[in-house]
Amino acid sequence: MDFSLTEEQEAVREAARDFSQTHLLSGVVDRDSKALFPKEQVKMMGELGFMGMMVSPKFLGGGMDTVSYVLAVEEISKVDASCSVIMSVNNSLVCWGLEKYGSEKQKEKYLKRLASGEILGAFCLSEPEAGSDATSQKTTAMDHGDYFLLNGTKNWITNGGSAEVYLVMAQTEPGLGHKGISAFILEKGYEGFSVGKKEDKLGIRSSDTHSLMFADVKVPKDNLIGSLGFGFKFAMETLNGGRIGIAAQALGIASGAYELALAYSKERKTFGKHISEHQAIQFKLAEMATLIDAARLMVLRAAYLKDLNQDYADASARAKLYASEIAMKVTVEAVQIHGGYGYVKEYHVERLMRDAKITQIYEGTSEIQKIVISRGLIR
Numbered sequence: 005m006d007f008s009l010t011e012e013q014e015a016v017r018e019a020a021r022d023f024s025q026t027h028l029l030s031g032v033v034d035r036d037s038k039a040l041f042p043k044e045q046v047k048m049m050g051e052l053g054f055m056g057m058m059v060s061p062k063f064l065g066g067g068m069d070t071v072s073y074v075l076a077v078e079e080i081s082k083v084d085a086s087c088s089v090i091m092s093v094n095n096s097l098v099c100w101g102l103e104k105y106g107s108e109k110q111k112e113k114y115l116k117r118l119a120s121g122e123i124l125g126a127f128c129l130s131e132p133e134a135g136s137d138a139t140s141q142k143t144t145a146m147d148h149g150d151y152f153l154l155n156g157t158k159n160w161i162t163n164g165g166s167a168e169v170y171l172v173m174a175q176t177e178p179g180l181g182h183k184g185i186s187a188f189i190l191e192k193g194y195e196g197f198s199v200g201k202k203e204d205k206l207g208i209r210s211s212d213t214h215s216l217m218f219a220d221v222k223v224p225k226d227n228l229i230g231s232l233g234f235g236f237k238f239a240m241e242t243l244n245g246g247r248i249g250i251a252a253q254a255l256g257i258a259s260g261a262y263e264l265a266l267a268y269s270k271e272r273k274t275f276g277k278h279i280s281e282h283q284a285i286q287f288k289l290a291e292m293a294t295l296i297d298a299a300r301l302m303v304l305r306a307a308y309l310k311d312l313n314q315d316y317a318d319a320s321a322r323a324k325l326y327a328s329e330i331a332m333k334v335t336v337e338a339v340q341i342h343g344g345y346g347y348v349k350e351y352h353v354e355r356l357m358r359d360a361k362i363t364q365i366y367e368g369t370s371e372i373q374k375i376v377i378s379r380g381l382i383r
């Protein structure tokens with residue numbers, strides 16, 4: 005068993021680390037506190053090839069493997085988890101599904117612009133009454149001959165205001181359950197499509213999360229992804245990969261907080277010595293490092309299975325479940341090690357603790373990951 009990274013993978017990690025330290029760190033506290041969308045930073049991520057990392061170069065992507073992608077997500081999340089979710093949604097939830105199931109025409113028209121970072125995409129499954137229970141979609145897309153007529157509301161959409169292209173799941177045959185759901189591509193300018201309020205969130209505050217409204221939006225027939233009734237499967241398969249991205253994000257948040265706590269423990273003195281010399285702190289650091297190590301192995305395994313084209317749904321759910329749980333634990337401990345300083349913004353760990361919470365909620369709560377895992381066990 006070989007745990008080493010290739011030279012290319014190491015180089016991607018270095019590039020992401022360098023970018024985060026040089027371009028994300030300095031403004032992250034301000035962006036978080038004012039909930040400012042990182043427009044310039046996202047543009048730079050596109051220029052550096054972080055927005056379509058796994059897409060084939062034929063469609064202007066980076067042609068990289070999933071392992072490289074998770075290494076980049078981890079590094080960016082250590083510093084700015086808002087930037088990493090913007091990136092992760094574009095890569096995993098938008099570009100991946102379009103490349104795998106989109107028509108050539110859709111790839112030419114949309115994927116190239118998304119993968120090169122020219123525009124941003126969003127993935128629209130959740131609704132006011134269909135979050136975890138994704139089958140209960142109320143949004144409809146009825147066949148009107150030349151087009152589908154879309155009506156409904158989506159909630160909690162990452163990149164909701166800043167995206168230009170939206171992958172939207174909707175009922176085309178209400179009554180058929182998940183087999184009546186189809187997936188569509190929407191453009192921001194379509195008549196009847198409006199972006200609702202921006203959520204004021206606990207964490208990942210500078211990413212923009214919105215509700216979306218569709219009132220008699222005419223969607224061209226060419227914008228159906230795959231076939232009628234394929235939308236639920238499309239969403240589930242897309243989320244299997246998306247969860248690897250969120251697991252990597254949780255891992256990055258945890259390792260970012262751990263690195264800050266370790267450094268702080270070697271500077272801060274109490275009772276005449278550095279706090280790193282107190283056994284109470286040493287035990288905390290040892291446990292944090294071990295949890296992170298285990299999460300990293302799970303995240304890399306899920307990414308590696310995906311790269312091998314093996315079944316990765318179970319590994320990705322486990323990685324997301326575990327990495328998000330430890331991100332919460334590790335960030336709470338990082339705040340504790342910092343004491344009072346941990347509770348103020350300039351030391352970064354309080355933000356990482358707030359950011360960690362969302363990783364237990366989006367792209368399927370921890371409970372949803374347990375459903376996915378247990379179904380595999382029972383089957």
Ligand code: CAA
Nearest residue numbers: 129130136137138139161162182240241317366367368372
């Ligand atoms: N991978 C592939 N296929 C899957 C699947 C998976 N992980 N899970 C289910 N399916 C398939 C099943 O095989 C089944 O297909 P067949 O009928 O052909 O056998 C079909 O989908 C229906 O499956 P279930 O009967 O198991 O469906 P269910 O209604 O019981 O729901 C669920 C299953 C796992 C709970 C699912 O609803 C789910 O994952 N819910 C959570 C949704 C979610 O993650 N939402 C987050 C949205 S994205 C987001 O967070 C926004 C953002 O911007 C970041």
